[in-house]
Amino acid sequence: MGDGYPLPQGFLFGASTSAHQTEGNNLASDWWAFENRAGSPVAERSGDACDSFERWQEDMQLLRDLGFTSYRFSVEWARIEPVRGEFSQSAIAHYVRMVTHARSIGLEPVVTLHHFTHPLWFAQAGGWSAPDAIDAFERYLDAVAPVIEAGVDTVVTINEPNMLAIMQTMAAGQLPTPTAGGFNDGLPRPDQAIAERIVAGHRAAMAHLRDRHPGVRAGWSIANQCVQHVAGGEQLAHEYRETREDCFVRASRGDDFVGVQSYTRTVFGADGIVPPADDVERTGTGWEFYPAALGEALRHTAELVPGVPIIVTENGIATDDDDARIRYTTGALEGLADAMADGIDVRGYLHWSALDNYEWGHWGPRFGLIAVDRDTFVRTPKPSAQWLGEHARAGRLPSGALVA
Ligand code: BGC
DSSP: OOOSEEOOTTOEEEEEOOHHHHSOOOTTBHHHHHHHSTTOSOSSOOTTTTOHHHHHHHHHHHHHHHTOOEEEEEOOHHHHOSBTTBOOHHHHHHHHHHHHHHHHTTOEEEEESOSSOOBHHHHHTTGGGSTTHHHHHHHHHHHTHHHHHTTOOEEEEEEOHHHHHHHHHHHTTSSOOOOTTTTTTOOOOOOHHHHHHHHHHHHHHHHHHHHHOTTOEEEEEEEEOOEEEOTTOHHHHHHHHIIIIIHHHHTTTTSSOEEEEEOOOEEEETTEEOOOOTTSOBOTTSOBOOTTHHHHHHHHHHHHSTTOOEEEEEEOOOOSOHHHHHHHHHHHHHHHHHHHHTTOOEEEEEEEOSBOOOOSSOSSOOOOSEEEOTTTOOEEEOHHHHHHHHHHHHTEEOOSSOOO
């Protein structure tokens, strides 16, 4: 693997997960309550998930052995503060051990402080709309200080604030819950006040981190829909992109980095979203197979917030066909290499996901580089994991155009 686009020193090359999707039995969280309530619209429960609360060491070792240099995981607020004001020292110690161990085996931990879920008490008190929501979030940030101090250099404050704003709008009863097909017809518009509250939460977290953990680089990670248009769709595309995405990207001005999370594209025509043609390849979530989305997402983000370094905090594909995963990721990494060659400052690539995990209501879509047996929890790296790990080891991206 001597060819390809050479990555700069310190480039993070790894994979991502989130707590609720992998740990299992997050009993005190709002998502657990949502999944388990009578008549829940959620098709499948997270249950034991990947049992990663127990098996995290094995997860990290596999990633390291595959050649990766970084692991993004999240800290579960509901475990740390299961009851308002009652902090679990045992949960904090757990995440401290994760950080220390990751470092000790040569994996740079990228820690997300909030990945979609909340303690149930926070949700019941009104979620991000509650008057004291930001104070509560800051108290949680105080509590996780030992985790950050254990050796975290890169912190994601809030994962996908744009998706979170939509979920919070739904939780407030202002939008219907999506049916099993998810949001394939495009994302509904989040409530403006809720979106602003989440931005304020991020700003408070940034100020908190700068004050308490001055050496840490911090930012948030945004779902990028790669919005495009055909003739007549300009205005709709603009309005959609502005309210579902760009307002959050702009709110990362001045941050140490912004996370780009890219999977597919969304195309507008004069009458709304233009679905992919019938013969277009789709992924396991029904999304268009469109690896070029990543390069385009990077360019769009760099244009909106020039000077803010970027980390690809998620990119991947749900599929049972691992060759398709390699094909998709090759295309995405080529787009990344081209963007970097054009001067876009990208500091890392973290594939979604390390493991086949709980896809918010479903176990069907498999995003993992590593398969997980649902009953025994045995982990089996897929060929795509070996392939991507080799790129991480070599410090090079596949690149059609650029051979160093
Ligand atoms: C989220 C992940 C999710 C992935 C695939 C992102 O929206 O951050 O939690 O599993 O995309 O849908």
